Each structure stands twice: as structure tokens, then as C-alpha cells.
Amino acid sequence: xxxxxxxxxxxxxxxxxxxxxxxxxxxxxxxxxxxxxxxxxxxxxxxxxxxxxxxxxxxxxxxxxxxxxxxxxxxxxxxxxxxxxxxxxxxxxxxxxxxxxxxxxxxxxxxxx
Amino acid sequence: xxxxxxxxxxxxxxxxxxxxxxxxxxxxxxxxxxxxxxxxxxxxxxxxxxxxxxxxxxxxxxxxxxxxxxxxxxxxxxxxxxxxxxxxxxxxxxxxxxxxxxxxxxxxxxxxxx
Numbered sequence: 507x508x509x510x511x512x513x514x515x516x517x518x519x520x521x522x523x524x525x526x527x528x529x530x531x532x533x534x535x536x537x538x539x540x541x542x543x544x545x546x547x548x549x550x551x552x553x554x555x556x557x558x559x560x561x562x563x564x565x566x567x568x569x570x571x572x573x574x575x576x577x578x579x580x581x582x583x584x585x586x587x588x589x590x591x592x593x594x595x596x597x598x599x600x601x602x603x604x605x606x607x608x609x610x611x612x613x614x615x616x617x618x619x
Numbered sequence: 620x621x622x623x624x625x626x627x628x629x630x631x632x633x634x635x636x637x638x639x640x641x642x643x644x645x646x647x648x649x650x651x652x653x654x655x656x657x658x659x660x661x662x663x664x665x666x667x668x669x670x671x672x673x674x675x676x677x678x679x680x681x682x683x684x685x686x687x688x689x690x691x692x693x694x695x696x697x698x699x700x701x702x703x704x705x706x707x708x709x710x711x712x713x714x715x716x717x718x719x720x721x722x723x724x725x726x727x728x729x730x731x732x733x
Contacts, residue, residue, distance in 0.1 A: 537719055546627075548725035549663075549707070556719065564720075596662055600719065605651040605670050605711065608721055610662040 509533070510611035512597050518617045525584040527614050529597030535609075536602040538580035540564075540572065542593040543613075549596065555580055556602065587618045620645050623710050625724035633732050638695040640727050642708030645689065652684055653709040654693045656702075657726065663707055667693070698731045705729070 513528035531538065539554040541564075551564030553572040561572050569591060573581045580599075584591055594615050598608040624643045632638045640654075651670040655663035669675045669682040669691070681694040691710075695702055705726040713719040 539721070541723075546725065549723040551721070554719070602719075605668070605713075606719075607653050607665045607668050608709070609665070613662045 510597055510599055510609055512595075512611040512614050514614050515612060516615050516617075518619065519584075519587050520619055521588060523584075523587050523618075525587050525616070525618075527582040527584075527595055527597075527616070529580045529582070529599075529611055530578055531580075531597075531599040531609075532578065533599065533609070534577070535599035536577070537600045537606075538574065539598040539600075539608065540570075540580065540582045541596045541598065542566070543596055544593050552582065589618050592616060592618045621724075622646060622722045623708055623724035625706075625708050625727045627725060628728040629730050630727055631730045631732055632698050634698060634700060636698050638698045638702065638729055638731070640693040640695070640706050640708075640729065642691045642693075642724055643689055644691070644708075644710045644722075646710070646712060647686075647689065649689075649710045649712050651711040651713075652682070652691045653711065653721075654680075654682060654691075655707040655709060655723075657705045657707055659704075666706075695729075698729075700731045700733050703729055703731045 540552040541549040555574040571583045597611040600606040653668045654666045657663045667682045683692045707726045708724040
């Protein structure tokens with residue numbers, strides 16, 4: 507069974523802090539994704555990566571960066587957290603084959619005060 | 620126009636009835652299509668995927684795809700209260716080399732009334 511693990515279920519940070527969200531998958535998936543989910547807006551893609559050290563911007567990359575130093579780990583970084591980044595963050599992974607479905611982690615509920 | 624559109628609902632059906640969930644997409648180059656179920660406070664879980672025109676059945680679930688009409692649907696037969704959740708339609712467009720863009724609709728909330 508695919509396991510995608512996000513390091514924190516809940517996080518509370520202050521405005522201006524640097525925030526790291528970690529995601530690890532154990533299925534040797536090439537692709538990894540970061541989404542945020544907000545009521546009425548659905549899931550929106552922030553960044554994705556299809557290989558180590560490779561990354562592509564999604565639809566809403568502003569204010570975020572990512573790091574993929576190892577195949578199984580994909581980190582989302584909020585350089586200077588702001589209140590409008592309060593959201594549910596979901597990590598997902600999939601095989602390289604184009605029709606491969608995404609498998610999600612349990613999510614991190616981030617609150618920026 | 621949104622890339623993936625779903626009626627937000629709620630869609631209410633009585634227990635034992637058929638629930639029909641619909642999704643339209645705008646990019647004709649989309650190649651594979653997924654249905655996810657998301658319970659409140661939980662992450663999405665995959666129910667079905669389809670990439671050829673026609674029907675695909677798995678237990679009580681049937682996915683239908685019509686690429687000419689850019690339309691995907693999910694039928695849930697013999698609906699149960701445990702099926703009450705938000706159903707997300709996702710559309711995948713990919714190119715060689717690994718690029719895979721998966722776009723989600725905002726979801727349809729289904730309520731199954733006992």
C-alpha cells in the first residue's frame with residue numbers, strides 16, 4: 507500500500523516565520539506534488555517535481571519554494587509566512603507514467619497568525 | 620471558464636438510490652480522468668480512474684467518459700450513508716519526460732439520506 511507521510515498534522519506559525527512542510531513517500535514514485543485546499547477554491551497546485559532536484563511551478567507558486575534532494579522527500583517552504591497562507595496543505599505522489607493516479611498524504615493544517 | 624467544473628451541491632439522494640455526479644473539462648488534450656472521495660477533514664482517496672471513452676465499473680461505482688463532449692461522470696449504485704462525502708473530479712494532462720499536470724474540480728458534496 508502506498509504511504510505518503512506528511513510530518514505535521516497541525517501547525518501554528520507567526521507572520522514572517524520561515525515554515526517547512528515535509529513529505530515522504532515510500533513507493534519509489536518519481537512525481538511529487540504540493541497542493542493547497544481552501545473552501546470554495548478546491549485543490550490548487552503549488553509546485554510539483556518529476557525527478558530529484560527538478561521542479562515545476564504550478565498555478566499558485568508565489569510565496570512558496572520547494573526542495574527535492576532525495577527521491578522520496580519533497581519539502582514545501584514558506585519563506586516568510588503570511589496570514590493568507592493559512593490553509594490545508596496536501597502532498598501527493600505518483601509514478602512517472604502519465605495515467606498514474608495521485609496518492610495523497612494526510613494533510614497539514616497550517617494556521618498563520 | 621474553469622478547467623474542471625463540478626456542481627458544488629449538495630446532492631441529496633435517499634439510501635439505496637443511484638447517485639450521479641458530473642464533471643466537465645475544458646482542455647481537449649486531457650488524457651486521463653480520476654474520481655476521488657474526500658471525507659470532511661480527511662485527504663482525498665482515489666475511487667476510480669478512466670482514460671478511454673465508455674464505461675468502467677468497479678463494484679457499486681461506474682465511471683463514464685465522453686471525450687467528444689468533454690464530460691466525465693460517476694455513478695454510485697445502492698448509495699449508502701457512508702458514501703456521504705465530497706467527490707472530486709481530476710483531469711490529467713501529461714507529456715513525455717514526466718510532466719504531469721493534474722487539475723481538480725472544486726468537488727460535489729453528496730449526502731445520502733437514511
